[in-house]
Amino acid sequence: MSNDHNHHEESFFRKYIWSTxxxxxxxxxxxxxxxxxxxxxxxMMVMRWQLAYPETxxxxxxxxxxxxxxxxxxxxxSLGAMHGTIMIFLGIVPLAVGAFGNYLVPLQIGAPDMxxxxxxxxxxxxxxxxxxxxxxxxxxxxxxxxSGWTSYPPLADIEVGQTxxxxxxxxxxxxxxxxxxxxxxxxxxxxxxxLTWMRLPFFVWAQLVTSFLLVLAFPPLEAAAVLxxxxxxxxxxxFLPSGLVVSGELMEVSGGGSPLLWxxxxxxxxxxxxxxxxxxxxxxxxxxxxxxxxxxxxxYNSLVFATIFLGFMSFIVWAHHxxxxxxxxxxxxxxxxxxxxxxxxxxxILSALFISLWGASIRxxxxxxxxxxxxxxxxxxxxTGLPLGLAAADIYLHDTYYVIGHFxxxxxxxxxxxxxxxxxxxxxxxxGRKMNESLGKLHFWPSLLFMNGIFMPMFIxxxxxxxxxxxxxxxxxxxxxxxxxxxxxMSISAWLLGLAQIPFILNVFYSIFRGEKVDNNPWExxxxxxxxxxxxxxxxxxxxxxxxxxxxxxxxxxxxNRDFTPQSEPKKNK
Amino acid sequence: xKIRIIGTLxxxxxxxxxxAADVKGKITFDGKAPKMKPLRMDADPVCVAxxxxxxxKEWLILDENNSIKxxxxxxxxxxSGSLADSYDTPKESxxxxxxxCVYVPHVLGIMVGQTLDILxxxxxxxxxxxxxxxxxxxxxxxxxxxxxxxxxxxxxxxPFKVKCDVHPWMGAYLGVFDHPYFAVTxxxxxxxISGLPAGKYVIEAWHEKLGTQTADITVDDSGASQDFxxxxxxxxx
Numbered sequence: 078m079s080n081d082h083n084h085h086e087e088s089f090f091r092k093y094i095w096s097t098x099x100x101x102x103x104x105x106x107x108x109x110x111x112x113x114x115x116x117x118x119x120x121m122m123v124m125r126w127q128l129a130y131p132e133t134x135x136x137x138x139x140x141x142x143x144x145x146x147x148x149x150x151x152x153x154x155s156l157g158a159m160h161g162t163i164m165i166f167l168g169i170v171p172l173a174v175g176a177f178g179n180y181l182v183p184l185q186i187g188a189p190d191m192x193x194x195x196x197x198x199x200x201x202x203x204x205x206x207x208x209x210x211x212x213x214x215x216x217x218x219x220x221x222x223x224s225g226w227t228s229y230p231p232l233a234d235i236e237v238g239q240t241x242x243x244x245x246x247x248x249x250x251x252x253x254x255x256x257x258x259x260x261x262x263x264x265x266x267x268x269x270x271x272l273t274w275m276r277l278p279f280f281v282w283a284q285l286v287t288s289f290l291l292v293l294a295f296p297p298l299e300a301a302a303v304l305x306x307x308x309x310x311x312x313x314x315x316f317l318p319s320g321l322v323v324s325g326e327l328m329e330v331s332g333g334g335s336p337l338l339w340x341x342x343x344x345x346x347x348x349x350x351x352x353x354x355x356x357x358x359x360x361x362x363x364x365x366x367x368x369x370x371x372x373x374x375x376x377y378n379s380l381v382f383a384t385i386f387l388g389f390m391s392f393i394v395w396a397h398h399x400x401x402x403x404x405x406x407x408x409x410x411x412x413x414x415x416x417x418x419x420x421x422x423x424x425x426i427l428s429a430l431f432i433s434l435w436g437a438s439i440r441x442x443x444x445x446x447x448x449x450x451x452x453x454x455x456x457x458x459x460x461t462g463l464p465l466g467l468a469a470a471d472i473y474l475h476d477t478y479y480v481i482g483h484f485x486x487x488x489x490x491x492x493x494x495x496x497x498x499x500x501x502x503x504x505x506x507x508x509g510r511k512m513n514e515s516l517g518k519l520h521f522w523p524s525l526l527f528m529n530g531i532f533m534p535m536f537i538x539x540x541x542x543x544x545x546x547x548x549x550x551x552x553x554x555x556x557x558x559x560x561x562x563x564x565x566x567m568s569i570s571a572w573l574l575g576l577a578q579i580p581f582i583l584n585v586f587y588s589i590f591r592g593e594k595v596d597n598n599p600w601e602x603x604x605x606x607x608x609x610x611x612x613x614x615x616x617x618x619x620x621x622x623x624x625x626x627x628x629x630x631x632x633x634x635x636x637x638n639r640d641f642t643p644q645s646e647p648k649k650n651k
Numbered sequence: 652x653k654i655r656i657i658g659t660l661x662x663x664x665x666x667x668x669x670x671a672a673d674v675k676g677k678i679t680f681d682g683k684a685p686k687m688k689p690l691r692m693d694a695d696p697v698c699v700a701x702x703x704x705x706x707x708k709e710w711l712i713l714d715e716n717n718s719i720k721x722x723x724x725x726x727x728x729x730x731s732g733s734l735a736d737s738y739d740t741p742k743e744s745x746x747x748x749x750x751x752c753v754y755v756p757h758v759l760g761i762m763v764g765q766t767l768d769i770l771x772x773x774x775x776x777x778x779x780x781x782x783x784x785x786x787x788x789x790x791x792x793x794x795x796x797x798x799x800x801x802x803x804x805x806x807x808x809x810p811f812k813v814k815c816d817v818h819p820w821m822g823a824y825l826g827v828f829d830h831p832y833f834a835v836t837x838x839x840x841x842x843x844i845s846g847l848p849a850g851k852y853v854i855e856a857w858h859e860k861l862g863t864q865t866a867d868i869t870v871d872d873s874g875a876s877q878d879f880x881x882x883x884x885x886x887x888x
Contacts, residue, residue: 131794132794132795132796133796145796145797147794147796147797149791149792149794149797150776150778150792150794151790151791151792324780324782324814324816325814325819326782326812548792549776549794553775553776
């Protein structure tokens with residue numbers, strides 16, 4: 078392919094704002110998603126004040142919440158619902174798929190761009206509009222959504238604030254659908270010559286399976302969101318039953334709908350969504366571990382097949398979120414069986430990554446530290462999920478802080494650590510400079526410590542039966558009195574975790590200008606993106622499009638003069 | 652000149668006094684007084700501790716003469732065009748308190764645009780959930796630390812329920828009027844609508860369970876009197 082595009086002068090607006098270059102779109106996704114992660118995290122830091130010191134004035138920002146400076150229950154509910162929504166739909170998924178997928182998939186498969194560049198831009202702008210719509214709800218008279226990130230009817234059908242949430246979700250889902258179709262097409266159609274399926278970096282496999290999950294699971298939720306919007310706006314009753322009594326009053330609704338239908342449609346997306354959150358992080362961690370252990374990934378084939386199986390199984394476990402709805406023991410038995418089965422590929426992936434470390438000469442740089450921390454953190458998150466997958470145990474643990482601890486271990490020190498590993502690892506490719514190692518370690522160690530400080534006590538509170546979504550953290554409940562004091566410990570950990578992100582934010586901006594300049598392949602890596610210039614060339618990525626001759630992780634192979642052999646390096650004729 | 656002006660003013664005041672009078676009456680219940688069960692507040696120990704007496708259900712409060720408390724009596728219509736087009740909104744707030752985990756008062760009338768101060772004298776979490784059909788519904792929490800909040804209603808509305816979702820026995824009723832001619836019966840079932848200009852009116856007595864009754868009255872210099880007799884509504888077949 079000719080590199081003529083590279084010489085074509087583009088205006089600033091065209092180049093950096095209204096761009097169709099997958100790298101710019103990836104960066105746009107990245108910065109937007111990091112901003113939203115900060116917003117979502119900030120909401121939680123405010124909520125944690127109320128949980129630790131109920132009904133006392135919130136320092137610094139109290140005046141936002143009224144003259145008393147106290148977080149009232151309805152605002153607490155809004156912050157809780159929006160925290161979940163923002164972190165998942167505006168933060169992690171756009172960062173994991175929109176940013177990393179966009180930036181890296183074409184580079185790792187040796188393609189000049191995504192298959193549909195304009196669709197790619199449309200995906201980002203739809204995401205941004207969805208995000209802005211969501212955020213605008215904070216400034217409306219009704220306020221933001223307050224029916225949980227799950228938007229369960231009938232509450233979500235009648236409670237204020239949910240209309241804008243639903244409109245925002247429709248934009249966000251559209252964005253994800255456009256993005257994931259693009260990734261699938263790109264991987265299928267635009268792989269470099271010689272890049273066979275089993276030569277794909279594991280990260281690309283993770284993105285491929287993730288994209289299939291998004292494409293297949295999101296449409297039912299998009300349809301459901303439209304139906305719920307109609308329930309709220311035009312008086313339909315898709316999710317409202319006849320004879321609905323709310324607050325002791327008979328609701329004037331046409332009825333005949335089913336609240337449980339929403340739960341099925343929601344979890345049909347939202348359980349695969351868990352794997353949408355975790356698979357890209359697993360992909361990133363795999364790349365970082367292979368590179369920094371200087372060994373091929375152990376069991377590459379097992380990893381790939383386990384991931385495909387995981388993706389398939391993720392579509393038939395959703396109702397384990399609904400054991401308490403009274404759907405019957407036969408249904409519960411089926412879904413708890415599939416849930417136990419899906420833990421097998423997760424264990425295969427985690428085991429393969431652990432075994433990959435065996436006997437390695439590990440480079441303990443910042444990306445590797447985050448990747449290494451991911452393994453036990455995700456392990457805790459995964460293993461604590463098993464009791465929730467069994468109906469008998471779930472009846473007790475459902476809707477307690479145990480659940481919150483479980484999924485936050487998966488998503489926060491799990492996925493987010495994986496994403497941090499990826500940012501530190503690929504930053505030199507994006508900017509041509511490395512991030513500062515000292516600041517990186519100052520980011521990592523406190524983050525690891527305080528993440529556990531927040532989420533580990535949640536298991537203790539949950540096992541004591543403390544419900545999630547309690548505005549006062551359990552203060553008024555006798556059964557919570559023995560574990561209430563943990564709230565202060567968790568809250569202080571959360572605020573310190575917030576402080577621990579300052580070195581990261583400084584590092585991102587500082588290193589753009591002052592980071593150590595590096596060549597195209599500073600980590601001595603094997604995959605194709607490292608054969609491109611840093612940063613890769615606009616629109617075409619590579620000086621000349623590469624051809625692939627090797628497996629993705631040829632590290633420390635005997636008889637080689639270096640401990641790594643790039644995929645694009647031709648094999649010598651014997 | 653001064654004497655003329657003062658004389659005119661005195662005459663105008665006298666005329667004014669003569670043309671505004673009180674409507675009084677008493678409302679009684681015809682039938683055997685039902686036995687009102689005590690409220691069970693055990694779910695919240697703070698409620699039990701804050702209640703001076705053992706509270707009873709409030710849907711029908713009678714005295715020994717079967718006089719009914721908490722009936723809202725108001726001018727529904729003027730047949731002689733005696734009501735002004737608009738009335739000034741009172742500067743003083745109407746007040747409803749959450750005390751001992753019941754609403755005090757149980758029935759209240761306020762004017763459009765008048766401030767309603769909602770108090771929480773209990774050291775526990777209440778939420779005040781208004782269920783109007785015409786005005787905007789609201790549902791605001793009042794934790795123990797929030798002792799007061801204020802709301803206003805923009806439109807005239809027949810009495811609607813206000814409730815607490817934390818303590819399901821708590822309920823109050825609120826009517827919103829565009830004139831000041833309304834009153835709620837006291838412990839002895841008596842009411843007084845003050846300062847009503849002379850003329851012909853339809854007044855309505857509203858009770859949360861016993862329904863409504865209307866009466867045509869004529870108000871002259873000496874005012875008017877109108878009693879109401881409520882019966883237990885027949886059970887629906």
